[in-house]
Each structure stands twice: as structure tokens, then as C-alpha cells.
Amino acid sequence: MSLWVDKYRPTTLAKLDYHLEQAEDLKNMVQKRDFPHLLVHGPPGAGKKTRILCILRELYGSAAERLKVENMQFETASKKKLEILTISSNYHTEVNPSDAGIHDRIVVMELIKATAQTHHIDVGQKEFKVILLSNVDQLTRDAQHALRRTMEKYISTCRLILCANSTSRVLPAIRSRCVRIRVPAPTGSEIKNILHSICKREGLHLPDEFANRVIEASGRNLRRAILMLEACKVEQCPFTADQKITEPDYQVYIRNTANMMVSEQSPKVLLEVRNRFYDLLTRAIPCDLIFRGLLKECIKNCDDQLKREIIGIASEYQHRMIRGSKPIFHLEAFAACYMAIYKKYIESSLEGFM
């Protein structure tokens, strides 16, 4: 038994639920001889992967769905051995090169070379294979530079589909070599239709009000919305309008941490907050999420000038965190800095009263 997210994932371009016009365009493109390199980008849970899989199916038929998992081995210049997990069918290979860390260049180049050097034997199929690279925005500069030459060189036997959350960090040279497909997050009503149709197929009744709340909590992330709905089903089966929606634990935890910082500013609280950060980090919550969550709560009752200041330090420390090695220092620094600024602000406004 699979999760609803997988069970109700559309498998062909014709079955997609939203961005219909785009689906039509994609279909158009697939049917033509010159299939270009693609760069698919959009926020998480918008359906990038679904669209890519549909394109693959459209290109190669159902054979593209017979997947096998393989460990590929690469050797770096310093004779270090790398193992990367790839998922492939006869016609395509999917890999997440950022798994290899700083050695991603080797992975990208070797993989493309290996794939491009062999040809299909069966005549009926397209004459190229597809390599699907996910998280391209995490690739190092080096790998991206290597990519641009290989993309051109092997175009006759191999096409790339790149998948990223944002194109900000993708080199302009690569962007200009691909056809860019932007996948916006589905709107509230689109998500609602999907939730309703899923419930219908499962034979459940979904109260409108409850659906609205699920959508609100999901933040226009379709995957999260469906997962939440399924989680709710496990808790209480015939849905009721005022049913409790379980938020992800970490969100609640981050929010509480932020509230602690707002309610009292002292070294003692800082110590506690620090422990909570450790908790979050050991549970592998991405630091970006922690930063966002904290900031959102922290600036709720500040005036504009103070907001500006706090957003400023948040962006500064977040940047340092990316550059630095250990996120905990920067989270802590942000917390301390925030407390100092906030306390000063409260004190100065109290002085005004007296």
C-alpha cells in the first residue's frame, strides 16, 4: 500500500490537474524531433518531479517506469572512491550530484560521458537518453562550468533535465542553454480540487471548511497538503469540519523557541534556546527552515525600524551560516543578537513612559 502522494500522482501529461496550458506546451515539445535540454524550477511541492516523470513517460512509453536502483562508483583525482546512488531505467538515469559534495564535478562529467557513449539498439525509440539531475542549485561552480561544455558536446545522444528550486544560483551560461520551465505552486482552489478528488476516490467525505484549513496549513505545498490530509485520516476517519490538523512537530518546536526568545532576554534563556537548537539540528531539520521560522515569530510585535534591523541581522547570519562550517554558532549568534537588540528597544520605550 502506497501513500496517497504516490498513489494519485498523475502519470501522463494529459492527466495533470493544473497548469494545463503548460502541459499542452510540454506535450508539443516532446512530440517534436529536437527535444532541448530542460531546466525545471519552482518551489517545493509544486509538482516539478511529477512533470518530469510525465515527460519521460511521454518520450519513452511505460518502459521508462521500470526503475532499478544502482550504486555507481567514481574515482576522484586524488584516488578517493565515491559511491553515488542512481535510479535508472533503460532510457534515463536520475542522480542527485550534490550528494558527492565537492566532488560533484566528476560525477556529472563521468555520468554524462558514460551515458552518452552508448547508443540505443532498438529502432523505435528516440535516439537520445535523458539524464535527470536534481538539486542543480546545490552544484558547485566547478561542476556547473564543466556541465556547460559537456551539454553541448554530447547533445546528439544525451539530453539533460535539470531540476532546481530556484535558478538564482544556476550560471547564466547554463540557463541560456536550456528551455526554462517554471512550475508555480498550485493555488488554493487547485489544491482544493485535488484534495476533493482524492477523497472521492477513497470514498471519504471532505468538509469544505476542513479542506480550507488543510490548505492554509500547507502553505501552497501540494505534497504537504496531501500528506497532512492522510495523516488526519489516520487520526480520525470520517472527517469533521473542526478536526485538529497536526502540524509538523518541528514547526511547533521552532515557534516555541522563538516565543521563549521574545518573552525573556537573559543568558539563562539563551542557554535553553541553545539546547533547543541542538535538538533541532540533531533531528536534521534544515537550518534555513529554522531561520525562517524564528524570524517570522520574532518580528511579530516590532515596529518597522526594528523589523528592518532584525531582518538585517537574520540575513547576515544566515549568509555566514552558508559560508561557515557549523550552523549552531550562527543560530546562536542570531539569538543573542536578537535578544540584545530587542531588550534595548524595550528598555528605551519604557524610558519614554517614565
Add this chain to the structure above:
Amino acid sequence: MHAFLKTGKLGAPTDVKKPSTSRAKDDKKDLTPWVEKYRPKNVDDIVEQTEVVNVIRQAMKHGDFPNMLFYGPPGTGKTSIIHAAARQMFGSMYKDRILELNASDDRGIQVVREKIKSFALRKANPIGPDGKKCPPFKIIILDEADSMTGAAQTALRRIMEKEAHSTRFCLVCNYLSRIIKPIASRCTKFRFKPLSDEKSISRLEYICNEENLKADRSVLEKIVEASGGDLRQAVMCLQSITRLKGKNYEITVDDALDVIGLIPDEKINALWEACKKGNYSNVETLLENLLLEGYPGSQVIEQLNEKVIFSDELSDKQKVIIGDMLGECDYKLTEGSDEYLQLLSIFSTILIAWKSS
């Protein structure tokens, strides 16, 4: 056999696979990007850059060339002009007489010492195989020369002088400042300016004609405007649209915007107005929605920059504050920071800047 040796290693793989000749040929024609397909074949085809073209034409008449350094923004025809000139001069000998290296080839000091040197040492015959006269030199094109390391450039100095009797160098780069002085002083420098909108549009119209595309002039104008004088990008964009929409389709402005990745003006304006009114929570929700639509942060910064610079309402001081922030955030974004945080910090700065006026 001879032909095989001539084409060298890179040409070989294309020879190996030959499914069915006639179809393969059609494929090739279909598959070449328009950027290559419509690259000018002849020096006279080149639009704009009249001074450079004149100098080159003169040089071709005398059958001699100086060492040259082309610099200017991307997509202005630097590489095209040297290829076209070489093709005209050498004719069938074209492939033999040219060594082209660009940034994606390895171009460390080792390559300069071995590959470039050995090519430079080869003697060029003044008479071609067909008995006609042919200029007695070879051309080495170093594309994207500004990405060569300093050491590699230094190694080039002496080679350039020593082999002057049989080899001409043509360096192509975006930024003159990244070429070391001694190299720059050994070359005749040509600056390429961005193409005027008029010329770019007429080129695009020509391509549309050749490819049977229907596009309104206003659409082409928008494409050219968005590409900022970069003809290559404009052509790429045109081709991307055709790939998505098919040939018999009237291209609209919205399609063009979507393919180029521009954010519609009204979205930026809405954010701008919200900042002006000083409504923070409004800014926050608008920004969240903008990112959910999948627009990249770097693009937001680019378009904001345009808006700030040409705004009449802001004082110079406000522009400085905002501009400073834009620069900093752009840097942080390329380093991989979180888009939401960085953009939020930009917009909150703008908000404060408005208040302080």
C-alpha cells in the same frame, strides 16, 4: 583517410555513428541551434560594429592581420566576426588554419606550452591545395580569454612575438581589465558595443521569416529589450518559444516574458506600492506569493534595480541606501543564502527608505 586525419579527434565520433545517411543529415540541420545556424558567414553580413568591420576588411585586402583583442559585452558578434573573416580568407583551408580554444577547454599553462606552441610552430603554406593564393599564416582564437589564469597569459607573451611571422592571435573577452598588460599591448584592441535595438529587431525579423514564424513587432521589441543588446540571448529565446509552442503559432508578449523568465511588471509594482505605503505584513505576503510562483530571487533584484535607478520619486540618498542593499543581497544570493530572507531584507530597507523621506 586524409579527411579523417584532418578533422581530428573531435570530428571522429560523428563519423562513427551513421544510422541512415539522409535522415541523419536532416537531423543535424534540425538540431543545430539557431544561434549557430544564423551566425554570419561573411564579414559583410555583420550588423553594426562598423569600425571593426572596416578595419578587418582592409586587413583582408592586404592579406595581413595584426594580433587582435576583441572585448565587449556578450552576444555582440565578437566570435562571429573572427570566424567569418577566417572563413573568407582561408576558404577550404579554414579548418586547418584555425585553433580555437575556449574556457571549457583546459587552458592552463600546460596547454599554452604544448598545444598552442606546437600549433604556432607549424608552417603555413602560402599556396592552398587548389593552387590559389592563401594568406601564409594561421589564426589562434582564444575565446573567453579573460578566464585564463595569469600564469597562462604570461606564458603566452613570448610565443606571440616569436611566432609572429606565421601565427596571428585573436583574443576574445568580456572584460579588458582581466587581460594582463603585456598581452593587451601586443594586440590591436577593438571594442564592441551592444547592438542597437533596431538592428537586433531586423535580424530577428529575418530569422522569423526564414523559419516561418509569426511574431508581432511589439513582441520582438520586448524580446530585444529584455535581452539588453545581447543578440545571442534574443535568438535563443525565440527558438525556445518555438520549441514549446510549435511553428504555426502567433507568439504573444506573455509567452516571451515567460520564456525569458521576466517577472510581470505588475507584480513588482504591487510590492513597490506596498513598500511605499509602509504596510509590512502586506509586503511579506506579496513576497511569499512571488516566490511561490517560482520566480528566481536574482531576477527580482535585477528588475528592482532597474526600477530604483529610473525612479523619479526617490531622492538620491534613498537610492544609495537601496542600491547598497541590492548589491549586498545579490552577492549573498549567489553565495547560496536563503532567497526569502535576503529579499525580505531588501524590501524592508526600501520600506524604511520611503519612511525616512
